[in-house]
Amino acid sequence: MIDALEHAEAAVAACFDTAAWAASEHDLVAALDATHRLEQRLAAVKLSLVRELDGRGTATAQGASSTAVWLRDRLRLGVGAARRLVELAATLDAAPAGLRDALTGGSVDLEQVRVIAETVEAVHATAGAEAADKAVGVLVDWAAQFDAVLLRRLGTRILDHVAPEAADAAAEAALRAQESRAARDRHVTVSEQPDGRLRLSGILDAEAAALLRTAIDPLATPTGPDDSRTPGQRRHDAVADVCRLALRTGELPENGGDLAQIVVTTAYDGLTRQLGSGALDIGLQLTPEAVRRLACDAAVLPAVLDSSGQPLDVGRQRRLITxxxxxxxxxxxxxxxxxxxxxxxxxxxxxxxxxxxxxxxxxxxxxxxxxxxxxxxxxxxxxxxxxxxxxxxxxxPPAWLDPDQLPRRNHYHRRR
Missing domain, CATH: 1.10.30 (DNA Binding (I), subunit A)
Known part of the structure; x- marks a missing residue:
């Protein structure tokens, strides 16, 4: 084996020294195909060596904690790549002979091998050994046309080709399992940042995801050629608009005995003089501009406070466009x-x-x-x-946009 590999290494080195620019386009394409096949065959040899070394316990005998750690140091690999190499070697060792032959023949690559092996294992568990053997042949044929990503996607319906009688039941079981995982994993995390902003993260199940996309996608489109917001900023503003709509309906459940509402506290004199900042009831501060904007379409409740900030008298609602x-x-x-x-x-x-x-x-x-x-x-x-x-x-418009400042109107909404 060592002699053969040394001869192969010398042959590859000679190819590298050959001037590719002198070759015809046909020969270049043929050489590329041959190189890819050779790469897959070498990968098969490499995996067989890794599997044998792992089985013998060579790594631990030489003081390493695992074969992956030993490969990392020996081959100067990242630990993730070394671990995947060990896992794939075990997968290939347990794979049907047809799959190993496909790799050594250069007709599939390592990622396709991983996909095929996982798919065949699932078919074996669902429909038995005969269906699994058929699946190998079908998937290897597909691998000649599709990359690993598409192959995995096609593999989800492999039972339609090798065991149609089990396909519907398996698809329903997979769908129920997916629904169960989605229900288990669903969550939204709201993390308050030091400056008062909130960070949102989470995973939505399929139904909630559809609701969110349906609600925010129309609102997240650019409002016109002058809309300079990034896609992320537009989605942020769309979520805020959906929340405003929900609050405006008045149909949200009460919170602590009060209707769901945003409460802003500010000084009346400061508001009228355009100088007063405000505070939300959750403790965050607002600029005077934000307070004035919120005051456009909100109820204003005047309150008389004593020196310690306690309310002494609350008057009636002053104004609201409703x-x-x-x-x-x-x-x-x-x-x-x-x-x-x-x-x-x-x-x-x-x-x-x-x-x-x-x-x-x-x-x-x-x-x-x-x-x-x-x-x-x-x-x-x-x-x-x-x-x-x-x-x-x-x-x-401002003068920098239109020196003549000619008035503009919205013609989108048709007038009767």
Missing amino acids: GPLRRALVLRDRGCAFPGCDRPPRWCDAHHIRHWSDGGDTSLSNAVLLCGHHHRHIHHGEWVVQLGVDGHPEFR
Whole structure:
């Protein structure tokens, strides 16, 4: 074996020294195919050597804790690659003869061998040895056409080809097992960061995943050519919009005896002077701009506090764009009024054109529907909202965008 390998090594070295540029395209392709076959055959030899060394306990005899650790040092491999080599050697040793012949013949690669061996094992457990032998032949034929990833995907339906009578029952059992794993593994983790933000992570089952994608995908599309948000930022804003919609329905269960709601505490004088920061009821701080934006479409409850911050008297609700007024606003704007936006009314906040904290009144002539993204854009940007002579909203862009600052309208929502 050593003599043969040394001759093979010398032959490969000679090939490396040959000028590839001088070969024809046909010869280059043929040489590439031959190289790939040789690589697979060498891999089969390597695996047989690893399996024999592992079985003899050579690694532990030489002081290593395992064959994988010994291979890592001997062949200078990563520990993960060394472990996979040992596992694949054992897999190939236990694999049907047809699979070993396919590898030594150079018609399959190592990843395909792994997929075929795992698939055949599953077929053997489900439908018996005869079906497993048939599966080897079918999968080896497929391996000549498909890579390991596609081969694994096709392998999920191998029983249709080798044991049709067992295929339906196996598919149903696999589906139930998958559903059980999904139910067991489902979770969402909410981790508070030091700066008050939240980190979300988790795994959704298939049904919840479909619900989430259905809810956020339409909201995560760019709102227009000027939308500079990244895909991740758009998905973030879409999740926030879904939460706003859920809160707006008023159908969420009570929490501690109160309706589900966002509570912001701020000083009235600071709000009116555009200087007051605020605090959420979960303890996080908000900038004055965020407080003013939230105040556009929220209930404001004035409270008198003593020197220690305890409430002495809470008055009635001052203003809120709701009921008949919001219905009139929906009939007029039919959705987000910002130019080019297609968000429907249920995704929109009612924005005071002249801020309520600046003395603006709560009326149809001082309100406009804006989606969450454009609501933030208006509060933080330089666009100016106004009503045209026909009573419909129009938006004057900043001078850097349009030196003439010609008013723009949303033509997406059709007017009757």
